[in-house]
Amino acid sequence: MTIRTRYAPSPTGYLHIGGAWMAFFNWLFARSHAGAFVLRVEDTDRSRSSEEYERAIFEDFRWLSIDWEEGPDVGGDYGPYRQTERMALYRASADELLTRGAAYRCFCTPQELEAERIRAQAEKRPYRYSGRCRHLTADQRAAFEREGRRPTIRLRLHDHGETIVVNDLVRGRVEFDPEHLDDYIIVRSDGSPLYNFANVVDDHAMAITHVIRGIEHLSNTPKQWVMYRALGWTPPEVAHLSNILGTDKKKLSKRTGDTAVRDYRREGFLPEALLNFFALMAWYPEENREIYSVPELVARFRVEDLGKASPVFDMDKLTWMNGVYMRTLLERDPGRVVEVCLPALREAGLLDGAPTEAQRAYIRRVIDVLGERLKVGRDIVAYGDFFFKDTVEYELEAARRYLSEPGIVEVLSALRERVAGAATLDPAGAESLVRTLAEERGLQAREIVHPTRVALTGKTAGPGLFELMALLGKDQVTRRLAAAVEYIHRTVGS
RNA sequence: GGCCCCAUCGUCUAGCCUGGCCCAGGACAUGGCCCUCUCAAGGCCAAGACACGGGUUCAAAUCCCGUUGGGGCUACCA
Structure with a gap:
């Protein structure tokens, strides 16, 4: 007998995390038995159902790479697949x-x-x-x-x-x-x-x-x-x-985090990480191991092993896990990392529509510099928004701490001149500029590094200064250094 | 109210069926140290749980009963 499982969504909203979770286990079961997974739309509640949501749900499933052999859109021998039909x-x-x-x-x-x-x-x-x-x-x-x-x-x-x-x-x-x-x-x-x-x-x-x-x-x-x-x-x-719970131990709701699969996609989570995480909310295929590819999950799936208790959706762990996947992707398929960052970039107003080839290449370099700091696509905005802006907005605390000493003006100005005088600006070159300047002034390198970082990025945390300088380029670096000097004059007052 | 389900670190869980290897293992989060231009990543270390009460047994996280606490059903909702 062929194993046949199904998931029956009501098209009354976007695909919910809880629904996707449930569907995933039905899918896993079918896949692990070489069976069929079917999608059936429960749209008998006509007033709340819409075709638009139906499409959105399918799209989210596709994004998750949960596929179906039968459903309203692909047909099948047991159709129709909408209850109203x-x-x-x-x-x-x-x-x-x-x-x-x-x-x-x-x-x-x-x-x-x-x-x-x-x-x-x-x-x-x-x-x-x-x-x-x-x-x-x-x-x-x-x-x-x-x-x-x-x-x-x-x-x-x-x-x-x-x-x-x-x-x-x-x-x-x-x-x-x-x-x-x-x-x-x-x-x-x-x-x-x-x-x-x-x-x-x-x-x-x-x-x-x-x-x-x-x-x-x-x-x-x-x-x-x-x-x-x-x-x-x-x-x-x-x-x-059992149902997934929010951190407040109540049924997962907007209050404690995003509930739609779509939200996770928009924020730059990876579907394979989400699926891996889904699995761990009900069972651990092996002891002392958390990372599993989808095929590995399929191979190990047994319904009997599924847990009975209600899991709490732990955003921190999902984020960590997504980071694990991002790091391997960084090496194997950086193009996908770029892809994952796009929605967040758009939402932050740092990118308009589809990126041009040049923009894509630039994002690619930003990602390289950001490296393992990128746990979720949206982190590109949190850590690297300055790569996409012309003027730097200083974080209050950062400016107070590193751009408030009048003496710093001299250092930043000196660095600006040296950068301007350099033939090119690569990471090694930037590093030697900063280090020799420090040496000449009898300063610790960090005494220059920190103010410079704030001057260039507005933040105290972020990618390595020398890499970041190289990516920004001579022009931007000198311009930002000058702007910081001006800022200090303005705020410290004279 | 009645009926049903569930209960191991803050969180996800391993162990439970087939009692002893468990003064309970891993991971996330937390704290400390190391690395280091910051942050992250990484490494090392620490703290942290068998809901409670009875039984059964030489022995219980594991079996039984009860209590408590969560959740669900009890719709011309799904």
């Missing part, structure tokens, strides 16, 4: 359930139901639907219809059913007493299917064999199992994973 299927299954007597029409209004619920609550009884529409006569039904009531369809749970067992691949055997379940609605009065129903019909029709989904669905599982049984179908294997 599968209405006939749900109708057929509903009819089947009705004729088998496993489901019945319920004419209760939402108001009546609400009243029942409130009554139960007042009497401190657990609420369950009374089942009063179970045995309506033809006359009663006709009367309701004459009143204009539009019925819903409810699944009939067995009155004295036996314990429902869910064999969860990660949690083990979980038992449910049907006593606590009630006849639940599977088709709305407007004829549209509800989640628990559409889901079962789709998973079966699409021959899904394994479902890895959120823990919130565990309690739904027994209800679904009853439906599988009523239809004579075999349910898929299931595994329920």
Whole structure:
């Protein structure tokens, strides 16, 4: 039997980190068994769904290099892959359930139901639907219809059913007493299917064999199992994973960090780092090892090894891991590092649109100079914005500390002259200029280095001074040195 | 309220099924030192956890029961 897994996003927003995480495990499972991964769009909530989000979600998956063999965009033998296009299927299954007597029409209004619920609550009884529409006569039904009531369809749970067992691949055997379940609605009065129903019909029709989904669905599982049984179908294997939490230990939300995959892309995270990190939020393939390529993850994946607890999304660790990937990329594929920095550069207004060849080459050199300081694409802005500006903005603290002594003017001026007089400015040349100047003045090299760095970059932290001078070039260096001198005169006052 | 799931360093987790090798291992973060023009990276070191209470056992992080704390379901949401 071919292993088939799926992920079923609702196109009501951008791909969420939690969703991508869940999808990734379904994908890993399929890939590790040479199976198929299918994308099914759950767009029954028409008012909130949009095609634009659907496209965006696909795009984010592609960026992550999570691919699918079947889906709305690529088709497949089990289509269509949008729930709104599968209405006939749900109708057929509903009819089947009705004729088998496993489901019945319920004419209760939402108001009546609400009243029942409130009554139960007042009497401190657990609420369950009374089942009063179970045995309506033809006359009663006709009367309701004459009143204009539009019925819903409810699944009939067995009155004295036996314990429902869910064999969860990660949690083990979980038992449910049907006593606590009630006849639940599977088709709305407007004829549209509800989640628990559409889901079962789709998973079966699409021959899904394994479902890895959120823990919130565990309690739904027994209800679904009853439906599988009523239809004579075999349910898929299931595994329920806990949800990712934010640092506040609450469900991941905007408050504690970005929640959309898109945000991470924009900030310059690498998809392979994100995926590696995703894996570690549920399992460690080997002891004492954190870095795994996607193929390695595929080779080692076992659902049973997935963790049961809710992981907290640790930005610090993701950032560290991204840095690890950036460093190897710096050696093997610097072009990609350039690519990853582009969005942040644009957002900071340091780059307009697509870079020209010259711009790309320049960014490439900036990246070389920045080196392992680049953990995330956006770091290029934090550490190297001055490479892309003509005037330097001094950080307050930096200027106060290194550009406040009047004596420094002389040093910076002297350095400016020597730079101007140099034939060319390469790192070694810059270094000897600074060091000989220091020697002549009886200064420590650092006494020149620090003020110069602030003069050229505005910051106290950043790339090596000599490399940075070489990249900036004679022109910029002399100009910035002069500007710093002027700044000191202006602020120290004279 | 009822039902279900979960619980090892601040965080991700290894170990738990098949008790002893665990006075609990690794990683991120934190602190210190080294390297060094700053920052980063790197190296070394440190601090840091079996939620609690009962059992079972010669022996429990590991098995059982309970408590507490989180989370979920209990919708004509997904």
